[in-house]
Amino acid sequence: MTHQLSDLTAEGLRSFVAGQLERSRARTVQLTDAVDTDDLVRQHSRLMSPLVWDYAHIGNQEELWLVRDVGGREPVRQDIDELYDAFMHARADRPSLPLLGPAETRSYVVEVRDKVLDVLDHVKFDGGRELVDNGFAFGMIVQHEQQHDETMLATHQLRTGVPVLDAPAPPAGRRLAAAEVFVPGGVFEMGTSVEPWALDNERPAHAVRVAPYVIDAAPVSNGDYLKFVLGGGYEDERWWSEAGWAHVKKASLVAPRFWEVADGNWMRTRFGHREPLPLDEPVMHVCFYEAEAYAKWAGKRLPTEEEWEFAARFDPATGRTRRFPWGDESPGPQHANLGQRHLGPAPVGAYPAGASPLGVEQLIGDVWEWTSSDFTPYPGFRAFPYDEYSLVFFGPDYKILRGGSFGTDEVVARSTFRNWDYPIRRQIFAGFRCARDPRPEERI
Known part of the structure; x- marks a missing residue:
């Protein structure tokens, strides 16, 4: 449907974006709730980040682009930006960082999402800003989350132990x-x-x-x-x-x-x-x-x-x-x-x-x-x-x-x-x- 976004009213676009944000988050939650705390923080392969890093990184990117940039709001957790910058730390090194724990990560991404939905309620899609034309910034973040969901799915393939996914x-x-x-x-x-x-x-x-x-x-x-x-x-x-x-x-x-x-x-x-x-x-x-x-x-x-x-x-x-x-x-x-x-x-x-x-x-x-x-x-x-x-x-x-x-x-x-x-x-x-x-x- 995304090729028809320009045909939607502002309210129709808000509704579509909200649905995509919800759908991507449901998948993230499924992939992270499927394992226990130990599995969330463990590095299952040096090629991959711990699942808890991906989870917080998803929230951090959402905060950077949608809360701070599009919304112009105050930072939620500016102190963690460097931890979750994919260019600052190789995947193999991420487990040694002072990462947010699973409970703190879940709380953080919920707080960010609440602010994002408020930004979505108030953003002007026709304000002449390329970043938000047709909801682009929101679409970029939805795609970012879905791409990390696929990465986390690959991490699930690399983990050992009792199977936890079904379809x-x-x-x-x-x-x-x-x-x-x-x-x-x-x-x-x-x-x-x-x-x-x-x-x-x-x-x-x-x-x-x-x-x-x-x-x-x-x-x-x-x-x-x-x-x-x-x-x-x-x-x-x-x-x-x-x-x-x-x-x-x-x-x-x-x-x-x-x-x-x-x-x-x-x-x-x-x-x-x-x-x-x-x-x-x-x-x-x-x-x-x-x-x-x-x-x-x-x-x-x-x-x-x-x-x-x-x-x-x-x-x-x-x-x-x-x-x-x-x-x-x-x-x-x-x-x-x-x-x-x-x-x-x-x-x-x-x-x-x-x-x-x-x-x-x-x-x-x-x-x-x-x-x-x-x-x-x-x-x-x-x-x-x-x-x-x-x-x-x-x-x-x-x-x-x-x-x-x-x-x-x-x-x-x-x-x-x-x-x-x-x-x-x-x-x-x-x-x-x-x-x-x-x-x-x-x-x-």
């Missing part, structure tokens, strides 16, 4: 008519200049020409990836880039994270449940280097960011760039696996209603998809509202991921949304699909 199983999969889809290429509008809550690195919209290519109709499955593992893929240097092979040896990688062999059977651990490896689900918890190596082994490559978005948004019948693969309608449960509705990817073929006009499926939700592209700015990029959201990350150190995962909320899961991470990261809910250049007979 219904996703819909059943189906056999796809074709494993690959030919994409004729063309010119499309990449990025956006009209989505009111789109973040700076998604802007501005710009014309991009894409050459014809072939892309997988669905993400690579566990069953497909297992063939690479069993075929000695992790022992054969031919499939790996120089940096990838060095990482395989240094980290002793032999399979995706959370996979193991028990009594001759491949198993995986998911939120504390150890279960047989589901062969029809998209592979997950692989790093960029693993995705790149599999693609080479399969005689393919990873798609570029432009190819991914073209497949997700372009309608060749009309020449129009859509908001989503299925059209302009915001994601519903029939379209994609989003928002922690299920606690894992759905089997391949589970969302035919979410297919693109060309028949490419599960581009949104299930697993983030690695692309071959570095994180770079679009032509005409302007940092807004602060440099540290995107600008400081641009460069070859980070690879782009697209499409969202089962843990990504719909308010974030735009077809234009750009995620980025180091190519060695495996704790995130990331998989991939392959692409290749077409053979001469496929060019029609």
